[in-house]
Amino acid sequence: MxxxxxxxxxxxxxxxxxxxxxxxxxxxxxxxxxxxxxxxxxxxxxxxxxxxxxxxxxxxxxxxxxxxxxxxxxxxxxxxxxxxxxxxxxxxxxLHQVHVANITGELETQLANIPPTEDLKNISIVEIDAYDPLELQIDIILLAQFRAASSRSLRRDERIGRRALRRMQISRCHFARRKQLHELLRFEQQMNRVELPSPPIRVENNWDLDTIDSGFKYIKNNIIGAGVPKPQAGLAGCKCHESAESCTASSMCCGRMAGERFAYERRTGRLRLRLRSAIYECNSRCSCDESCTNRVVQKGRQHPLVLFKTNNGRGWGVRTPQALRKGEFVCEYIGEIITCDEANERGKTYDDNGCTYLFDLDYNTSLDSEYTVDAANYGNISHFINHSCDPNLAVFPCWIEHLHMALPHLVFFTIRPIKAGEELSFDYTLADNEDVPYENISTAARVQCRCGAANCRKVLF
Structure with missing residues (x-):
């Protein structure tokens, strides 16, 4: 420009x-x-x-x-x-091309002795983003002028030389930063194409030069793995509209038909259930239409989100750019649905790495869990939601088009008001309590918790 x-x-x-x-x-x-x-x-x-x-x-x-x-x-x-x-x-x-070439070569030799892994230890992303190549060139011109004039001011030459070397180091980072931003933009665009028509998700990394793992594939719907039955549509649907104006907490809607409470507040559409409750939404066999209050999860994500790199070693995280009220739907936990035998095998590898994206589908606690969602390699924005010992999200089982008890949707709802800019989180280890219907399958070696909550348990797994 x-x-x-x-x-x-x-x-x-x-x-x-x-x-x-x-x-x-x-x-x-x-x-x-x-x-x-x-x-x-x-x-x-x-x-x-x-x-x-x-x-x-x-x-x-x-x-x-x-x-x-x-x-x-x-x-x-x-x-x-x-x-x-x-x-x-x-x-x-x-004018000073000979001295410029010599000085540039000397600086490049010094730079080669500095491993790129050392760059961000004393250079911030703010400095990298503000990099101006002319400033480096001017420092080299000054050094060339000193050399042409046979300057004897060693202190001045050394100080400007150190500054030029640092700017050359920033230049190296700037090249990596441009490549990083290009890759993040490409992932953001691909992710938002998959997410349509949901509001956009923005990707930010203002902390380091990391990008999204190229092996991770962003998907919108669960992938049914080998040995997992494809859920068949149920035969039942509510008849609320045949006897009343709409589906409500007082009508014989899908939740009450399944022995649960009506899930949502009629006026706001927010979740009204207690933790550990199950959601039964209306389906294609119900007498109501798309405007029904009991159709929230099936309409998809309705709030914009930000995928960002954390600054305390917790990897990527998700935050909300706008305030959220208690009881609002955020997203579904999406991945590969696999058998628990397969999950146990994969879990051994994940445990060695100190992390897991395995989530058992064991709402029906009278039997052992049959299936697990693995979001390690295939998933959506929920793949990046971090743990907190004081979470602002909770996971609920949800059934819509089928009633296969071993294959619910896992959906995130807010459990308290959340401020704009606040990171979203849920408790990975909540289900260590046997009364809780969900658990991460991993029994990995102890991993330090870095959530920073006042009630932090200090250990994640």
Missing amino acids: PRKEWGTKSTAHALRPAEATGISRRSSSHGKSMKRPPRGEYIAERIEHVEVDQYHPVFYVKWQGLDASANTWKSYDNLSNCAAMEHFVERMLQ
């Missing part, structure tokens, strides 16, 4: 040559009167040269429409968006 040609000229902090005078009105060498440009809007016609003031570059600027006596010294910050700066840098690189 071409740089703007406007420089910022002010009398404060300007270093003028000794012969400089006032500039309200001037006469050129031809005796013509020259009007002063509007205050604060001066065009840099040319940068004459660069010097060092307290280890920082300052530039001697010729202003358009003013004679040479109005030239001033300006810092880089005042000229960074000026096209004349690019022309000056190109000219100086050409």
